[in-house]
Amino acid sequence: MARAATTSDAFNAIAEPQRREILALLRGGERPVTELARDLGMSQPQASKHLRVLREVGLVRVRGAGKQRLYGLDARGLRPVHEWVGGFEAFWNGTFDRLDAYVQDLKQDKAGESTDDDDR
Known part of the structure; x- marks a missing residue:
């Protein structure tokens, strides 16, 4: 039986600390999954799983560059989080x-x- 999706929106996606770390790394620009995995001390498959979740909720975009896939931050997906947090300002x-x-x-x-x- 297939597992239920671990996340459905930006709030759930960023609840996971390693996903927040990925987003923080991507603030500096596009990176391949191998670099992200190395910098986070995780395996490439683990990093890929987190990136898939982030991509599905619109926080990360991916583009092909030769043989690599480069992941980049798409901060527009954080708007609901920003608006919610802004309510506490x-x-x-x-x-x-x-x-x-x-x-x-x-x-x-x-x-x-x-x-x-x-x-x-």
């Missing part, structure tokens, strides 16, 4: 703004204590 901005205000208050309190000590 307001949360993080608010959190960092509150942290900055807290640090500034601490600095002012510390400066006030130093001035009080000097007056004594």
Whole structure:
């Protein structure tokens, strides 16, 4: 019996750490599977399986170059991930703004204590 597909969208595909590593390597440009496998410390068949998943969900493109197949990043497939993560931007901005205000208050309190000590 055939196994069910391990992924169906970009979120599932990037849930696997080795696939994220492949995407990170491909940010630098196209690479053949043999280079990717070597740099990731995995066999060529393992790398090929990950590349197939990434290709099927639209995160990687492949083109023939002589006898080699070169894999490249297709970041357009990451748009849903980017949009989802972007929804948390307001949360993080608010959190960092509150942290900055807290640090500034601490600095002012510390400066006030130093001035009080000097007056004594």
